[in-house]
């Protein structure tokens with residue numbers, strides 16, 4: 099990528115912001131319909147303590163869900179790789195959980211798990227774990243057959259094959275799954291917060307968004323939305339950097355290619 | 358070393374990969390398996406390694422002692438190294454799987470790397486090595502457990518001509534020194550004629566032994582320019598023409 103290509107999205111975004119602000123000012127669009135960027139920044143600044151605190155609450159749910167999703171996805175993938183019976187038993191249920199919209203099951207979970215934070219984490223985990231599971235399972239299944247033969251020829255035990263070959267070979271796949279899971283955990287956390295907010299629990303950013311809607315503070319709503327979008331991008335970028343760092347230290351190609 | 362008695366292999370899709378293969382692999386031999394694509398060379402090699410089992414016929418090992426872990430070295434067409442491990446760790450792998458610690462195994466690992474001209478590259482990762490050097494690491498890995506039988510499946514096919522010649526020379530020197538029994542699969546008449554003490558020519562569909570040639574080139578490193586080498590390649594070429602279906 100050239101430096102011009104690197105700066106292009108930023109320049110494009112800035113241009114959009116300028117056009118937006120000019121249009122809103124010239125056409126005198128009321129701020130409760132569409133606030134301009136300046137109004138949004140002002141709204142953020144005047145309420146940043148509450149917004150950032152809410153973001154922290156959402157981030158706590160996201161982080162806990164990501165850790166849970168990573169562990170759960172990894173454990174289930176290992177079970178599926180270890181036994182065909184386990185694979186047959188787990189796979190359809192993983193798909194069922196994946197295709198069921200979390201908005202639909204969140205109310206149930208919030209009733210069943212009566213600790214609010216835990217309930218939100220469970221919802222976000224359900225959204226986030228599938229890419230970890232499917233990627234890791236694919237990685238564990240993609241062990242190069244020649245290397246598997248080599249291990250067999252040298253009398254490797256199942257344990258040795260798992261720890262010295264299959265798990266390291268699956269690491270790039272797992273990390274790619276984790277990167278996707280990171281943004282999904284945030285989405286899951288916010289969706290669950292929306293459901294929970296209607297029941298009175300509103301410490302996350304979704305609570306701020308709903309609250310701003312009721313009060314017609316559209317600029318503050320946009321500020322919360324922007325915060326959420328930036329957080330999502332940062333999570334994706336951070337996990338991408340983590341992935342590259344591990345793979346560089348580990349010496350494998352980014353595609354998980356074993357050659 | 359071992360005897361093959363009417364070995365046959367038919368895959369579930371009804372491809373007869375091998376049909377009635379009967380021959381003997383004498384200890385210390387350098388046997389080249391020569392034949393066109395699809396004649397069952399890789400299948401035969403996998404059966405020798407115990408990675409596949411024949412449907413008909415059998416293998417009889419001398420003294421009735423089938424090989425155990427580490428008794429067979431295998432080199433594939435690609436180097437197939439662990440990409441996350443350096444050269445030393447890759448070569449150490451067979452010993453590690455046998456339960457040895459790196460401390461006790463290090464002298465053997467270093468010796469084997471040095472034998473293949475890789476002294477000083479112990480800590481290089483596969484991505485930092487050239488194709489030829491990766492293949493050297495792969496051969497070192499196959500030799501580190503001091504196998505009784507070394508199986509090689511077109512190991513130099515993916516290399517350029519210069520690198521291939523160097524590796525052929527070095528493999529030949531290693532074999533002259535240690536006399537490890539080698540079965541070497543190749544598509545190349547010249548490679549087979551240069552290296553082998555016996556050439557088994559195979560023909561496809563079904564995979565059969567079409568001819569066997571005992572080679573009597575001088576046991577020196579100047580083979581390639583010996584008139585007998587040119588005569589042998591001509592003989593192999595003529596044999597191939599005679600036995601291959603049109």
Ligand SMILES: Nc1ncnc2c1ncn2[C@@H]1O[C@H](COP(=O)(O)OP(=O)(O)OP(=O)(O)O)[C@@H](O)[C@H]1O
Pocket residue numbers: 368369370372373374392393394395396397398399400401
């Ligand atoms: N696992 C398998 N299942 C079905 N058919 C197979 C299998 N392995 C090999 N075959 C078939 O058996 C035949 C012999 O295959 P093999 O790989 O032994 O040939 P080869 O001589 O090594 O060929 P090449 O020179 O291209 O490597 C081929 O027709 C191949 O398609």
Ligand SMILES: [Mg+2]
Pocket residue numbers: 398399400510
């Ligand atoms: Mg082959």
